[in-house]
Amino acid sequence: MRLLVDFAANRSGRTELGWGQRAIWEAIHRVGPDSAHYFNVPRVLAVPRAGGPRRPGVVAAALAEVVGRHDGLRSLVRLGATGPYQEVAAAGTLPIEMVETARGDADDAAAALVARLAGRSFGDGEQPLRAGFVVCDGAVTHVALVISHVVADWRAADVVVRDLRMLLLRGAIARPPSSQLLDLVREEKAASARSDRAIAQWEALLRTVPSAMFPEAVAAGATPRYARAVLSSPRLNHAAHVLARRAGVSTATVLLVAVAMQLRELTGHEVCAITPIVHNRFDDRTRDLVTSLNQLGLFTLGPCGGLAETLVSAYPAVLASYRRARFDTLAFDAMIDRVSADRGVSVFPSCCFNDLRPGEDPGGDGSADGESELEWLPGTDQRSCHFCVALMRWKGTLGVELSADTTRLPEGEMAALLHRLESFVVDAAQRPS
Numbered sequence: 001m002r003l004l005v006d007f008a009a010n011r012s013g014r015t016e017l018g019w020g021q022r023a024i025w026e027a028i029h030r031v032g033p034d035s036a037h038y039f040n041v042p043r044v045l046a047v048p049r050a051g052g053p054r055r056p057g058v059v060a061a062a063l064a065e066v067v068g069r070h071d072g073l074r075s076l077v078r079l080g081a082t083g084p085y086q087e088v089a090a091a092g093t094l095p096i097e098m099v100e101t102a103r104g105d106a107d108d109a110a111a112a113l114v115a116r117l118a119g120r121s122f123g124d125g126e127q128p129l130r131a132g133f134v135v136c137d138g139a140v141t142h143v144a145l146v147i148s149h150v151v152a153d154w155r156a157a158d159v160v161v162r163d164l165r166m167l168l169l170r171g172a173i174a175r176p177p178s179s180q181l182l183d184l185v186r187e188e189k190a191a192s193a194r195s196d197r198a199i200a201q202w203e204a205l206l207r208t209v210p211s212a213m214f215p216e217a218v219a220a221g222a223t224p225r226y227a228r229a230v231l232s233s234p235r236l237n238h239a240a241h242v243l244a245r246r247a248g249v250s251t252a253t254v255l256l257v258a259v260a261m262q263l264r265e266l267t268g269h270e271v272c273a274i275t276p277i278v279h280n281r282f283d284d285r286t287r288d289l290v291t292s293l294n295q296l297g298l299f300t301l302g303p304c305g306g307l308a309e310t311l312v313s314a315y316p317a318v319l320a321s322y323r324r325a326r327f328d329t330l331a332f333d334a335m336i337d338r339v340s341a342d343r344g345v346s347v348f349p350s351c352c353f354n355d356l357r358p359g360e361d362p363g364g365d366g367s368a369d370g371e372s373e374l375e376w377l378p379g380t381d382q383r384s385c386h387f388c389v390a391l392m393r394w395k396g397t398l399g400v401e402l403s404a405d406t407t408r409l410p411e412g413e414m415a416a417l418l419h420r421l422e423s424f425v426v427d428a429a430q431r432p433s
Contacts, residue, residue: 003096003133005060009068012090015185017077017150019195020280020292022329024149025077025084027384028121035382036121039149041157042114046142048169053139060096062167063131063143066160067094069173070290071181072151073160078125086151088182097132103141109134110142122148149292151181154356155279156290178288188328195328199335202324205298206339206347209273213263213351214386214408221407228377229411230394230401231418234370237398239429246433247311252355252391253318255400257311258425259353259389260301262417272301273349276318278325295329296352297321307428350386357391366397372422374415377401 017025028036047054067073075086097117101109117130128148133140143164147157166173240251247254256276264272280286280293299321304310340347373395386408390401400421404414 001098001100003056003060003098005064005094005096006091007064007067007074007094008091009071009074010090011071011180011182012074012088013182014085014087015182017084017086018181018185018291018293019188019327019329020153020295021077021086021150022084023295024153024292026329026333028150030384031380031382033121033123035380037119038380038383040118040122041147041149041152041154042118043145043147043157043161044110044114044142045145045161045164046110047140048165050169053137054168055138056096056098056133056135056140059133059140059143059168060094062164063096064094065167066163067129069163070160070177072156072290073129073147075128075151075181076125077122077128077148077150092127094127094129094131097130098135099132100135103136106134106136106141110144113142114144114146117144117146122150128152151292152290153279153292153294154358155281156292158358159288159290177290179285180289181291184286184289184291191326192328194326195331198324198327199332201320202298202327202332203335203339205273205300206336207343209271209300209349210267210269211343211345211347212386213267213269213273213349214405217407219407219410221405222379222411224379224381225406226381226383226403227379227406227411227414228401228403229374229414229418230377230392230399231372231374231422232394232397232399233372233422234366234397235368235372235426236400236422237366238368239426240398242429243308243311243425246308247315249311249315249318251398253315254307254311254425255389255391255421256299256318256353257301257314258307258421258428260299261304261307261310262421262424263351263387264301266413266417270302273351274299274301275349275352276321276325277352277354278322280326295325295327297323297325298349299353306431307424308431308433352385352388354388354390357393370397372419374418376411379403 071088074089077086113132128151130146132144134142240254243254244251260272260274275296278297386405388403392399
């Protein structure tokens, strides 16, 4: 059963993709439509109980208001004769899938609904938001949302959910969005100097690092070729917070540096090059902007000592990697081609690090008690990166997900690396400061 709701706004226009949007669009098109669904951004909102039950029409009207509020949610991304572009529509109709269920089954129904909506790639020119309601006794209990990654990164999706929750609770949002997609694209066109600086820094580093962290196939590979494993570990979560407090850095920095140190040992390269995915939301204008601002930074790590001392010595390089993560993607691609031609080999680390956690509580290390658990998640036949570590909330604690090309890093090595990472960080935290 489907419900149709109309949305409208006073903003529209046609423009090129923003820098972050273009980077995601290129990654999606590299893997192709059969595998690109893993880029989709899913969210589930449990409808607030305050204010009483809400019928589908009420929730649909609130969702339509959120769509009208943000350019990105009305952006139809298309492939033209000269490349991708986007049309921000002034009005349209959003179809909402509705699932009736018993109240005791609502959570499971919501999980199944969002998984189904997220299970296929977004097509050319498709509306970038898919929505579904779980309905019990005539009232909506959950809203399932899946957003195209080209128009929203994970933090933008959190803004969408927050706005919808606010409208359901209060009926209005007093402040306008901090900025809009059409404004961002216009501003980026005038920011060539910033882009040029970042790309120059990338180029200087790429001429000194391995052409790729995992350049050779070493095994036949699994089916599907790209495997995913996630280690949930209270011990690792606690240890990362201990080290973060000692060094005055974030837990993301602790784990980025630890992963880089483990990769130097695993690959035998003197210098590890890893690309942290940077959210680029460092000021008031971009904090609540609904689009994809994520771009790659470049962090390199050479010979070093123990983890605790390396966190201090490498921290300036970590910050620098974040600063070089805003650039014109087309100019960046041209630089990669130029460096690759000069070196006579395709140059790119193809080794990334992504913090997907919604936020970090500085004191939220929790207990180190509890068993670690390694799980295998569904893989894909294609990915845009040979090796990717992602941090997430998983089973009430820290989850470290590793996705890898099993022709370059077999599944047994993937599991062993996650366990070595855990032991490495925990051992460092247990040593006297």
